[in-house]
Amino acid sequence: MSKQQEMARSQDLLALRTGQPVLAARDLRKDFPLHPVSLGGGKRVVQAVENASLALYAGQVTALVGESGSGKTTVARILAGMHAPTRGEINFEGKAVNIKSAREMKRYLRKVQYIFQDPFSSLNSVHSVRHHLSRPLRLHGHAHGAREIEEQSLALLERVNLTPARQFLDKYPHQLSGGQRQRVSIARALAVQPVVLLADEPVSMLDVSIRLDILNLLLKLKEEEGLAFLFITHDIASARYFAEETQVMYAGQMVEGGPSDQVIRQPKHPYTRLLCSAAPDPERSARLAELGEAGEAPGVPERGEPPSLVNPPAGCRFHPRCPHAMEVCRQSFPARTDFGGGHWVRCFLYSQGEEASHR
Amino acid sequence: MEENTRSKQDLLLDVQNVSVVYDSADGEVYAVNDVSFTLRRGEILGLAGESGSGKSTLAYAIARLLRPPARVTGGRVLYYPRARAGENGNGRTDLPASGVDIFAFDKKELRAFRWSELAVVFQSAMNALNPVATFEAQMVDVMRAHRPEMSKEQQRARLVELARLVGIAPERLKSYPHELSGGMRQRAVIAIALALSPEIIIMDEPTTALDVVIQRDILTELMRLRRQLGFAVIFITHDLSLLLEVADEIIIMYAGRMVEKAGRKALYRHPLHPYTDGLLHSFPTLEGPLVRMSGIPGTPPDLREVPPGCVFHPRCSKAWERCLRERPILTSPPNVGIEDVAERRVACHLYGTDSRREQEPALSGQGGEV
Numbered sequence: 193m194s195k196q197q198e199m200a201r202s203q204d205l206l207a208l209r210t211g212q213p214v215l216a217a218r219d220l221r222k223d224f225p226l227h228p229v230s231l232g233g234g235k236r237v238v239q240a241v242e243n244a245s246l247a248l249y250a251g252q253v254t255a256l257v258g259e260s261g262s263g264k265t266t267v268a269r270i271l272a273g274m275h276a277p278t279r280g281e282i283n284f285e286g287k288a289v290n291i292k293s294a295r296e297m298k299r300y301l302r303k304v305q306y307i308f309q310d311p312f313s314s315l316n317s318v319h320s321v322r323h324h325l326s327r328p329l330r331l332h333g334h335a336h337g338a339r340e341i342e343e344q345s346l347a348l349l350e351r352v353n354l355t356p357a358r359q360f361l362d363k364y365p366h367q368l369s370g371g372q373r374q375r376v377s378i379a380r381a382l383a384v385q386p387v388v389l390l391a392d393e394p395v396s397m398l399d400v401s402i403r404l405d406i407l408n409l410l411l412k413l414k415e416e417e418g419l420a421f422l423f424i425t426h427d428i429a430s431a432r433y434f435a436e437e438t439q440v441m442y443a444g445q446m447v448e449g450g451p452s453d454q455v456i457r458q459p460k461h462p463y464t465r466l467l468c469s470a471a472p473d474p475e476r477s478a479r480l481a482e483l484g485e486a487g488e489a490p491g492v493p494e495r496g497e498p499p500s501l502v503n504p505p506a507g508c509r510f511h512p513r514c515p516h517a518m519e520v521c522r523q524s525f526p527a528r529t530d531f532g533g534g535h536w537v538r539c540f541l542y543s544q545g546e547e548a549s550h551r
Numbered sequence: 552m553e554e555n556t557r558s559k560q561d562l563l564l565d566v567q568n569v570s571v572v573y574d575s576a577d578g579e580v581y582a583v584n585d586v587s588f589t590l591r592r593g594e595i596l597g598l599a600g601e602s603g604s605g606k607s608t609l610a611y612a613i614a615r616l617l618r619p620p621a622r623v624t625g626g627r628v629l630y631y632p633r634a635r636a637g638e639n640g641n642g643r644t645d646l647p648a649s650g651v652d653i654f655a656f657d658k659k660e661l662r663a664f665r666w667s668e669l670a671v672v673f674q675s676a677m678n679a680l681n682p683v684a685t686f687e688a689q690m691v692d693v694m695r696a697h698r699p700e701m702s703k704e705q706q707r708a709r710l711v712e713l714a715r716l717v718g719i720a721p722e723r724l725k726s727y728p729h730e731l732s733g734g735m736r737q738r739a740v741i742a743i744a745l746a747l748s749p750e751i752i753i754m755d756e757p758t759t760a761l762d763v764v765i766q767r768d769i770l771t772e773l774m775r776l777r778r779q780l781g782f783a784v785i786f787i788t789h790d791l792s793l794l795l796e797v798a799d800e801i802i803i804m805y806a807g808r809m810v811e812k813a814g815r816k817a818l819y820r821h822p823l824h825p826y827t828d829g830l831l832h833s834f835p836t837l838e839g840p841l842v843r844m845s846g847i848p849g850t851p852p853d854l855r856e857v858p859p860g861c862v863f864h865p866r867c868s869k870a871w872e873r874c875l876r877e878r879p880i881l882t883s884p885p886n887v888g889i890e891d892v893a894e895r896r897v898a899c900h901l902y903g904t905d906s907r908r909e910q911e912p913a914l915s916g917q918g919g920e921v
Contacts, residue, residue: 199841259762260733369850370602399601400789400833404846407835411843426762433835433844456837470767472792473837474819497732497765 203451205437205534212286213247214420215271215304215388220244220280222266226502238501240266241444243525244280246422248388253414253421255435255452257428257467261498263444264424268390271422272306273297302332305381309393311373315365321349321376322361328383348379352409371402378409389413390422395430407434428471432456437534440464443498443509445525450535460537463510508539516541562631563750563783564590564613565650569626571605571612574619580854582608582621584807587881590751592633595777595784597798597815599791599830603851605807606787610753613785614671615653615661628653632668633750666697670744672737674756679740680728686739687724693746709746717742718772734765738772745776753785758793770797791830795819800894803827806852806862809881812896823884823897825867861900873900 202208221244223237241263248254256264269275271282273291282289284303291297308314315324325345329335335344342361349357352375365373374394381389391410395403407430413419423435431438432452439449440461448461459465499505505512511521520540529542571583583605590596598606611617613628629650656664673679681689687710694706701709711721717738728736737757744752757773758766774797777784786798794801794815801818803811803826811824822828829847849866852858861879864870881898 199843201841259764371850399851400791401601401830401847402850404833404835404844405848408843408846428763429835429837432837432841453841466764468837470764471837472763472790472796474792474795474831475836475838497734 201436201451201453203453203533205451208252208436209247209249209534211249213249213283214285216245216247216283217267217271217277218245218281218283220267220270220282221278222263222270222275223278236502239444239504240501241270241277244441244444244446246439246446246449248420248422250387250420251414251418252437253423253435255423255425255431255438256441257425257431257438258441259426259467259498261443261501262441263501264441265392266444267441268306268392268422268424271388272304272390273300274306298331301386302384303386304388304390305384305386307374307377307381307389307391307394310397311370311377312365312397314377315373317365320362320364321345321368324376324380325349325383328380332384334383334385344383348383349376351382351413352376352379353405354379369402370398371406374398374406375409378406378413382413386419388420388422390424392424393426394423396425396427403430410434428456428467429473440467443504444501445509445538447508447510447539448537450531451533454531454533454535460531460535460542461510461539462514462516462541464537466513561591561593562589562650563592563594565629565631566590566613567627567629569609569612569628570624571608571617571621572624573621575855578855581857582807582854583612585626586804586809587626588802588809588812590783590785592750593777593781593783594800595786595798597794597801598785598787598804599789599794599801600804601789601851603806603854604804606804607755608807609804610671610755610785610787613653614665614669614753615656616671623654626654630664630668666693666749667747668749669751669753670747670749672740672744672752672754672757675760680736682728685725685727686719686731689739690724690743690746693743697747713742713745716745716776718768732765733761734768737761737765737769741769741773741776745780745782748780749782751783751785753787755787756789757786759788759790766793773797792834803830806857807854808862808898809896810863810898812881812894814891814894817891817895823895823902824863824899825869825901826863829866861898869901871900873903879903 220241222241223239226236226238244263244267246254246256246267256267258264266275270277284300289300291300322345325348326341329341329344335341345361346357349355349360354360354372354375360372368376394410395406398406410421411434414421423431425431435452437449438452438455440447440455440463442463448455448459448464455464456468459468499509499512505522507523508514508521508525511517514521518540526538526540526543528536528538530536566589567587569583569586573580573582586609588596598610600606608617608621612623617623630653631650653664690710690713691706694701694709710724714721714724719735719738719742723731723735731739758769761769770793773784786794788794795818798815801813801815802809803824805826811818811822811827818827819831822831826847832844833846835844847866852862852865858865860876861867861870861874864874867874877900879898879900881896884892884895884897884902
C-alpha cells in the first residue's frame with residue numbers, strides 16, 4: 193500500500209554544498225546561570241552547549257540528533273534568537289547576526305522561523321486558525337486588507353494540505369487533531385515567508401501513522417520551496433529519512449557529523465554507535481529472531497546516563513560511559529578527524545589519522 | 552513459541568468479548584468493541600494502536616480501573632490463578648484453581664487480586680510516583696497494604712532485593728522521585744509493580760517518555776526479569792517497532808476493534824490487514840534502501856460516528872464495495888502458505904473465505920511493495 197520510491201541522495205556533502213550557507217553558527221557556547229539571582233557571587237552555570245558549529249543550506253536539511261539534555265534544543269533556540277550565545281557567532285546570508293532591539297529581532301524572525309514540538313501548547317486555544325495565520329501576515333506586512341489576508345491564509349492552509357481550507361479557517365485548536373494542529377503551526381511559520389525553518393522535534397508528539405505525513409510535508413517544502421531546515425530529533429531513523437546531513441550531540445558537545453547515511457550506517461563515535469544500536473529497528477530484530485535469539489533485544493554494553501552539565505566531565509564528556517576511554521579523553525576534547533565527503537568525528541580513537549583500528 | 556507451550560495449563564487470562572463505552576453528552580463513544588484474546592503465563596502480549604484505538608481502555612478494563620463515564624457493557628475476563636499456596640512463605644490469596652471472572656469480583660476479591668496477581672505500570676513514571684514520599688516509603692506502602700503479616704525486617708530485605716532486581720543501588724531507596732532520573736523513576740515504578748510477584752503486569756507506554764538508550768536499558772531489563780520471574784506482560788504502545796522486538800504476540804487495534812493478531816515475526820513478515828501493513832510502513836528504518844514512504848492517509852475516525860462497514864475503509868487503498876457496507880469479523884485467514892496461520896486472526900474482507908474478490912487474490916501485494 194505504500195509507494196516505495198527510492199530517494200536519490202548524494203553521499204558527498206562537500207559536493208552538495210558549494211554555495212554559501214543561509215544560516216551558519218560557529219563555536220557556539222551557552223552557559224545558563226544556575227541561580228539567576230544569587231547572593232555571594234555564586235557563579236555556577238549549566239554548560240549547556242560547547243563548541244557547536246553548523247551550517248544550513250537552501251533546500252537541505254541538517255538533523256541534530258541527541259538525547260534530552262544534549263543541548264540540541266538550546267542550539268536551535270540560539271539560532272532562533274531566543275537565547276543570546278555566551279560565545280560564538282551566527283551568520284545569516286553571510287552577515288553576522290547581532291540582535292539588539294525588538295525591531296532587529298522582528299527583521300531576523302522574518303527570515304528564520306521556529307516550529308515547536310508540542311502542537312497542543314504552541315497554538316493559543318482561545319484563538320481560531322484564522323487568527324493564528326493572519327497575525328504573522330499582518331505583522332510582517334505580507335498582506336493588507338481583510339480580503340488579501342483571507343486569500344493568503346487559505347493558500348497557506350492548502351500548502352500544508354489542510355483542505356478544504358475554508359473549513360479549517362474558523363476552527364479552534366481543540367477542534368483539530370494533533371497532526372492538523374502541527375500543520376497549522378507549520379502554516380503559521382510559513383506565513384512569514386522565511387528562508388530557514390528550525391523544527392524542534394516536529395513529529396515526536398504525533399501518532400505514528402501521522403508522523404510520516406508531516407515529515408513528507410516538510411520534505412515537500414524543502415524540495416519545492418528550497419527552504420533550509422534544521423531538524424531536531426531523538427529519532428535517528430527519521431534523521432536518515434529526512435536529512436542530508438546529521439550531526440550528533442552528546443552533553444552539549446557535537447561529536448560526529450556528516451552525510452546522514454554514513455553517520456547512521458557507519459557510525460564512528462562510540463556514542464553514535466550506542467545511539468544506533470539502541471534504536472528500535474524491526475529489520476534488525478527480525479534478523480536476530482531468525483538467528484534464534486527470539487525474545488531478546490540486542491544488548492547494549494554501555495550503561496549509565498548523560499552527566500550533569502553543571503559540573504560536566506572534563507575532556508570528552510562521553511568518557512565516563514565510553515568503553516574505549518583512554519587517559520587523554522579525560523584531559524582534552526579531541527579535534528576533528530575527517531573521513532572525506534564531509535563525514536567527521538571528534539574522538540581520540542581516530543585522531544592519529546588511521547581509521548578505526550579498534551573493532 | 553512451540554506448540555506444546557500453548558497447552559491449556561498455560562492459560563492465564565481469557566478475555567472474552569469485552570466492550571467498553573464512554574457516556575458523553577453527545578452520545579455514547581464506543582471505545583472498545585467485542586475484543587477477545589488469551590494471555591499465557593510468561594507471555595508478552597503487545598497491544599498496538601494509535602491514540603483513541605482503545606488499547607489503554609481495554610487494559611484498564613481488565614484491571615478494573617475504569618471509572619465513569621467509562622462503562623463495561625459486555626464480556627468477561629477469566630483469570631486462571633496458579634495453585635501456589637505457601638509459595639515464598641507469604642500467604643497467597645485463596646482464589647479457586649479454575650477460571651474466575653475478574654468482572655465479577657467484589658471489593659474484597661478485587662483488593663486481593665490487584666497488585667498480588669496483576670500490577671499496572673502507568674505511562675508516565677514521573678506522575679505515577681508520589682513526589683513527597685521516598686521510593687522506599689512507596690514500596691513499604693504496597694507491602695503494608697497487601698502483606699500486613701510481613702515484619703519490618705522482611706520488608707526491608709524485600710525492598711533491597713527488589714531494588715537490586717531492577718538495577719537501582721539500595722542506597723537510592725531513600726531518594727525522592729525528583730532526585731531520580733527518568734530512567735531510574737521508571738525502574739522504581741517497575742520495582743513497585745514487582746513487589747508482590749504478580750502473574751500479570753500491564754505496562755502502558757512504559758518507555759515512551761524516555762530516551763532511546765534508556766528505553767533500550769529498560770526493555771533489556773524487562774526481558775531479563777520476565778525470564779527470571781516468569782510474569783506475563785500486556786505491553787501497550789503506539790510504537791509498533793518496539794513491539795516487534797519484545798512481544799511474543801501482537802494485537803493491532805483500530806478504532807476500538809481488534810483488526811489483527813499474530814506472532815511478531817509473522818506480523819512483520821506477512822502483515823494481513825491493510826492497516827497493519829500501513830503501520831509497518833509508517834516508520835523510517837535504519838537500514839535498507841532509502842525509500843520515500845507514504846504512511847496511512849487520513850486520520851482515525853471519531854468514535855461517536857464510526858464509518859459503516861469496515862471502520863478502516865475510508866483510509867484503505869484496498870477497500871472495495873463490500874467493505875463499505877459490511878463490518879468484517881475477526882477470523883482465521885485462509886491457509887495461503889504463510890507461517891502460523893492457525894494462530895492468526897484478521898478482520899478484513901480481503902480474506903473472507905466465501906466472497907473473496909475474484910480479480911485480486913487475497914495475498915497479492917503483501918509486504919507493501921504495491
